Amino acid sequence: MKELAVISGKGGTGKTSIVASFAALAGDVVLADCDVDAADLHLVTDPHTQRRETFRCGHQALVRASDCISCGLCEERCRFDAVSRDESGAFAVDPAACEGCGVCVWSCSAEAIDFPERTSGEWFVSRTRHGPMVHARLSPGAENSGKLVSLVREQARQVADRDGRDLILIDGPPGIGCPVIASISGASLVLAITEPTPSARHDLARALDLAEHFGLPSAVAVNKFDLNSALSEEIESDVRERGASTVGRIAYGRAFTAAQRRGASVVETGDGRIAEQVRRVWRNVGRLLEAASPPYER
Amino acid sequence: MRVAVASGKGGTGKTTVAVGVAISSALAGIPVEYLDCDVEEPNGHLLLRPRIESSRSVGILVPVLDEDLCTGCGKCAEVCEYQAIALLKAPLVFTELCHGCGGCVLACPTGALREEEHAIGVVETGWAGDVRFVQGRLNVGEELSPVLIRAVKKTAGHGSLTILDGPPGASCPAVAAVRDADLILLVAEPTPFGLSDLETAAAAFRGLGSHMALVINRSDSGTPELRRFCEDQGLEVLLEIPDDRRIAEAGSRGEVPVETLPELRDGLEQLRRRLHDFVEETHAHAPDQAVATRAGAGP
Numbered sequence: 001m002k003e004l005a006v007i008s009g010k011g012g013t014g015k016t017s018i019v020a021s022f023a024a025l026a027g028d029v030v031l032a033d034c035d036v037d038a039a040d041l042h043l044v045t046d047p048h049t050q051r052r053e054t055f056r057c058g059h060q061a062l063v064r065a066s067d068c069i070s071c072g073l074c075e076e077r078c079r080f081d082a083v084s085r086d087e088s089g090a091f092a093v094d095p096a097a098c099e100g101c102g103v104c105v106w107s108c109s110a111e112a113i114d115f116p117e118r119t120s121g122e123w124f125v126s127r128t129r130h131g132p133m134v135h136a137r138l139s140p141g142a143e144n145s146g147k148l149v150s151l152v153r154e155q156a157r158q159v160a161d162r163d164g165r166d167l168i169l170i171d172g173p174p175g176i177g178c179p180v181i182a183s184i185s186g187a188s189l190v191l192a193i194t195e196p197t198p199s200a201r202h203d204l205a206r207a208l209d210l211a212e213h214f215g216l217p218s219a220v221a222v223n224k225f226d227l228n229s230a231l232s233e234e235i236e237s238d239v240r241e242r243g244a245s246t247v248g249r250i251a252y253g254r255a256f257t258a259a260q261r262r263g264a265s266v267v268e269t270g271d272g273r274i275a276e277q278v279r280r281v282w283r284n285v286g287r288l289l290e291a292a293s294p295p296y297e298r
Numbered sequence: 299m300r301v302a303v304a305s306g307k308g309g310t311g312k313t314t315v316a317v318g319v320a321i322s323s324a325l326a327g328i329p330v331e332y333l334d335c336d337v338e339e340p341n342g343h344l345l346l347r348p349r350i351e352s353s354r355s356v357g358i359l360v361p362v363l364d365e366d367l368c369t370g371c372g373k374c375a376e377v378c379e380y381q382a383i384a385l386l387k388a389p390l391v392f393t394e395l396c397h398g399c400g401g402c403v404l405a406c407p408t409g410a411l412r413e414e415e416h417a418i419g420v421v422e423t424g425w426a427g428d429v430r431f432v433q434g435r436l437n438v439g440e441e442l443s444p445v446l447i448r449a450v451k452k453t454a455g456h457g458s459l460t461i462l463d464g465p466p467g468a469s470c471p472a473v474a475a476v477r478d479a480d481l482i483l484l485v486a487e488p489t490p491f492g493l494s495d496l497e498t499a500a501a502a503f504r505g506l507g508s509h510m511a512l513v514i515n516r517s518d519s520g521t522p523e524l525r526r527f528c529e530d531q532g533l534e535v536l537l538e539i540p541d542d543r544r545i546a547e548a549g550s551r552g553e554v555p556v557e558t559l560p561e562l563r564d565g566l567e568q569l570r571r572r573l574h575d576f577v578e579e580t581h582a583h584a585p586d587q588a589v590a591t592r593a594g595a596g597p
Contacts, residue, residue: 009339011308011466016491037469038306038495059379079359079399081448096473096506101399102379140502141473146441174308174466175338178441198552199313199341206339209438227543228550252546260490 001160002289003153003168005034005187009203011174013193014223017256019171020044020265021278022285023130030165031133032156034149034183035173036121037142039135044265047126047133055121055136055151057144058100065090067112074104074113096141120144123152125159132159146178153182167289174203176210184211188292190218191247191285196231204235208244219245219288221281224252247284250277299577300460302335302479302508306499307492308466310485311515311539312336314549316463317345318556318566319573324428326570329457332426335475336465337419337434337446345554346426353422356434356449358398358442359413361391367410374402374411397442419446423453430456444474451475468495468502476503480577482510483536488521496524500531511576513569516541536576537569 004022006015020041023031033041061082063074068090075083075091082097083104093104093113105115120143123136134156136148156168172183184190190211194204204220211218220239225232236246255274259266267275303316316332323330334342361374361383368388375383382395383402393416403411419436434450436443443465451474454460464475476482482503486496503510510533514524517538528535539545539562548558556563 008308010341012310013308037467037472038308038498040307040491040494043490043494077400077404096477099397099399100379101397101401102377103399103401103404106377107404138469140468140498141470141505143470145467145469175336175443175471176438177338177436177443177471179469180338181439181441195550197550198344199339199549202341202344203339206438213439224546227546231550252543257489263490 001157001166001168002188002292003170003186004189004191004285004289005170005172005184006191006193007172007180007184007207008174008193009176009207010194010200013195013200014250014256015193016040016044016171017260017266018193018221018223018278018281019169021267022169022282024265024268025279025282026167026169027130028165029131029167029169030156030160030163031128031131032152032168032170033133033135034152034170034179036136036138036145036148036152036179037173039137041133041171042135044260044263045128045130045133046263047124047128047135049124049126051125053123054119055123055148056117057120057147058118059102059115060095060100060118061093061098061102061104062114062116063091063093064112064114065092067110069110069112071109073107073109077103077107099143121148123148123155125155131165132163134159146182149179149182176206180210184216185214187216189285189289190216192218192220193223194220194235195224196222196228196235201231201235205238208239208242217292219247219285221247221250223250225249226251245288247288248277248281250274250281299458299574300454300462300479301573302462302464302476302482303485304464304472304476304482304499304503305466305485306468306495307487310487310492312485313341313345313463314555315483315485315513316461317342317554318562319570320346320429320461321554321556322563322566322570323459328459330459330461331430331432331454331457332461332463333450333454334433334463335447335450336463337436337443337450338465338471340433340435342463343431343433344552346429346431348424348426348431350422350424352424353420355417356419356421356446357415357417358396358445359400360393360396360398360416361402361411362414363389363391364410364412367408369408371407373405373407377401377405394441398445418442421446421449421453443471447471447474468499472499473502473506476508477506479508481573482508483513483573484510484533485513485515486524487516488514488518488524493524493527497527500533509576511536514538536572537565539565
């Protein structure tokens with residue numbers, strides 16, 4: 001079993017549209033939407049949910065105001081600025097800032113702080129026209145997106161084992177922080193989607209640094225290349241210089257948005273130039289995947 | 299006045315709008331600071347081209363063991379909620395899992411754990427013309443972007459307008475960036491992905507007590523669903539930027555579109571005025587609301 005993780009550094013370069021196209025072209029995959037705090041893959045794959053589970057992770061400190069003796073030890077010891085005093089003098093924890101470390105809970109001399117388990121979202125196993133999909137929804141503003149990503153990937157592996165499917169397509173989040181690290185760790189190949197802007201080029205370099213940091217092979221596709229063909233060429237030459245592969249270019253156009261509005265991928269909705277370019281990228285990625293060793297052999 | 303620029307979906311034009319408002323404010327003689335809180339992928343510097351004057355390392359305090367003092371009691375591993383300490387013969391610390399809460403050090407009965415700073419990134423400060431510039435830059439391989447975002451925000455307070463350029467998404471880094479803003483300006487695209495991520499972001503930020511308003515980027519005829527959402531949620535649209543290939547091309551040349559396209563310059567100038575009025579009005583009409591009390595609460 002192999003895993004292709006699609007990331008970008010900068011957001012909005014076309015990760016999800018391209019993953020949906022790959023799913024349609026591959027036909028025999030498991031999809032894993034690992035952009036759990038802004039998940040969109042379900043909008044173009046028409047999933048029928050077969051399993052739905054609550055994601056519980058970590059804890060949340062809650063002061064019982066009636067038992068609080070206002071000693072202030074919780075506020076003093078909290079490293080996350082999550083505790084503050086309200087007008088009545090009682091202390092309260094801001095759930096958005098609490099990291100669930102529990103220090104205030106066992107420090108409280110009046111034992112006035114509860115520490116319930118936190119419900120941080122939901123995850124789903126669904127059926128799509130391209131194969132099974134594991135996806136999730138992090139509760140708005142919740143922590144632990146990295147742990148939810150790891151859970152989605154673990155479930156995707158189980159589904160792939162169960163159904164005898166050889167490839168997992170991971171739609172990753174933007175950035176280089178904890179959910180991105182969880183999305184790419186141990187993958188067979190990291191594919192970064194970029195575009196010819198100074199921002200995307202800068203962010204791509206950091207995303208490829210991250211893949212390299214974890215010893216993962218990487219490849220790059222340039223989307224919207226014709227916005228600035230000269231810069232696209234420079235980016236591709238940077239990529240090859242650092243030992244990563246280039247797998248093709250896709251033109252700027254409205255085909256992706258048009259496909260999105262129809263709830264499908266660009267390779268399903270038209271046979272235009274952009275769809276053909278995406279097919280070529282997929283063929284090149286396929287060759288790299290064939291050559292990549294499965295994660296457990298590396 | 300603190301204005302956070304956020305989006306849910308990445309690549310909707312947060313930095314373009316945030317930088318545009320900063321430049322427009324500076325031109326109007328308003329003391330303004332721009333804080334890049336997208337510490338995983340900071341891009342504001344590419345448009346503002348600041349002169350960096352100082353750089354400071356930011357870290358978390360992680361435990362270091364003095365084996366001579368350790369009795370192997372295991373209290374440290376017991377209190378750690380992040381499984382960052384495993385108890386073999388002596389405790390073994392996994393720094394990459396540590397959140398720096400300090401619990402283990404407090405729990406150790408023999409003082410065998412002390413704390414050492416583990417660098418996760420830098421905060422850089424400087425000037426871009428008349429705009430005070432601050433950015434955080436997370437080290438590659440580090441996970442705790444909210445810590446660095448809070449460090450960036452602690453440098454605020456050097457202008458009458460503070461612009462917080464946030465990361466995409468709606469989880470802890472995005473919340474850390476927009477928390478305590480007077481106004482959260484959401485930059486949205488009228489596509490199915492754009493609308494879905496806007497809904498997620500609005501839900502995540504709604505409980506924070508800040509006012510929210512919208513900029514629609516790449517606005518075209520396909521916006522009825524987005525408009526309906528704004529009406530339902532009471533979100534005012536402060537600016538619409540047209541879907542124009544010239545803007546995308548200007549961006550690809552690293553130009554600040556506001557400096558290339560006159561119609562955009564006027565739009566951003568209007569946006570700056572509207573932001574100011576918006577915050578004035580909402581404060582005047584709702585002095586007892588969360589925004590007014592939170593404004594002074596710090597990052």
